[in-house]
Amino acid sequence: MPSLIDIRRRIRSVKNTQQITKAMKMVSAAKLRRAQDRVIAARPYATLLGKVLANVAAAAAVDPDAGANPLVAQRPQHHILLVVVTGDKGLAGAFNSNTIKGAQRFIAEHPDAEVTMELIGRKGRDFFRKRRARISGDHINLAAKPAYEQTAEIAQKAMELYRNAETDAVYLIYNEFKSVVSQKLTLTRVLPVEVPERAAPVDYIFEQPPAQMLDALLPRYVEIAFFRALLESAAAEHAARMTAMEAATSNAEDMIERLTLYMNRVRQASITKEIIEVVSGAAAAS
Numbered sequence: 094m095p096s097l098i099d100i101r102r103r104i105r106s107v108k109n110t111q112q113i114t115k116a117m118k119m120v121s122a123a124k125l126r127r128a129q130d131r132v133i134a135a136r137p138y139a140t141l142l143g144k145v146l147a148n149v150a151a152a153a154a155v156d157p158d159a160g161a162n163p164l165v166a167q168r169p170q171h172h173i174l175l176v177v178v179t180g181d182k183g184l185a186g187a188f189n190s191n192t193i194k195g196a197q198r199f200i201a202e203h204p205d206a207e208v209t210m211e212l213i214g215r216k217g218r219d220f221f222r223k224r225r226a227r228i229s230g231d232h233i234n235l236a237a238k239p240a241y242e243q244t245a246e247i248a249q250k251a252m253e254l255y256r257n258a259e260t261d262a263v264y265l266i267y268n269e270f271k272s273v274v275s276q277k278l279t280l281t282r283v284l285p286v287e288v289p290e291r292a293a294p295v296d297y298i299f300e301q302p303p304a305q306m307l308d309a310l311l312p313r314y315v316e317i318a319f320f321r322a323l324l325e326s327a328a329a330e331h332a333a334r335m336t337a338m339e340a341a342t343s344n345a346e347d348m349i350e351r352l353t354l355y356m357n358r359v360r361q362a363s364i365t366k367e368i369i370e371v372v373s374g375a376a377a378a379s
Contacts, residue, residue: 097363100356104349111345117184118338125273125331132270132321132328139321146310150288152303162304163256164286164311173206174229174251174260175199176283176319177221178267178326179214180236188268188276188333189216195266195278196221209260211247213323236330239323241316248319252312255284265318270328274336279325283318286311 095103177196179189196217200208209227212218218231230250235243254260263284268276299306 095359097356097360100352100359104352104356107345107348107352111342111349114338114341114345118335118342121331121335121338125328125335128324128328128331129270132324135317135321135324139317142310142314142317146307146314147288149303149306149310152299153307162308162311164252164284164315165288167285168258168261170203170206170262172260172262173203173208174211174254174263175208176211176213176247176251176263176265176322177217178236178265178322179212179217180326180330181215181234182237182334183216184337185330185334186337188330189214191278192266192268193217193220195280199264199266199280206261211251213247236323236326239320239327241320244320244323245316248316249312251284251319252315260284265322267322267326268329268333269325270332273332276329276333279322281318281322283315286314 175196177192179192183189193216196210207227209229210221211229212221212231214236215233218228218233221228222231230247232243232247251260251263255263262282264280264282266278266280269279271277
């Protein structure tokens, strides 16, 4: 049976851990609000850009002089670039492990293709580097606070590989933010670009040929797809960490209650034992 000193030391240790998890929960809650605002602001822009792209593509399709853009060219998927978005830190529940397992599952489902990974986030980089996976590049300190300029560079690198036929498809795998308690693992194909269907005909007056506008819109559409994925992942990471730290704080509270109850029982047993010894000694003396 542990002594009272050992139990008190254990209670102090759990209380210190509880303070840390509570502070991390508050920090993640503050960061989540800012990240959620960025996601909400980016979603309408990405949706509207898709609609404009669909209308411009429809107008460019009827132009006999327009050449096919290389970003929409379909090829057999012998070489695939998989962009994996994880976090730079842990203590976020199953956030990082779900993404890594999803990437491993994707590779297993494409045994005939050569899958190369572009890793965003320290956790994914460390995991796949230890397993000597095929990695084309890694990016640290970007997943927590995505910057459009850095994200656009990654997208431009992927587009350049696709234009040069060094890869036949580009996929993004990341956690999409749904709510504070729900994040959805999402796998989406970015290249070749699948032009959204035209919802309703719109009579545009184009100052430039539609084909030229399409050539300008497609790279921006890919860049926005990358940037939105990072924004979604950042918000999902903060939500997952906040939920995990809340659960850890609650578990610490339960453990403190159990340890306190056990300490009281040990103390009561010690007091009872001392009383019995005193009474037994008095009875023996008489």
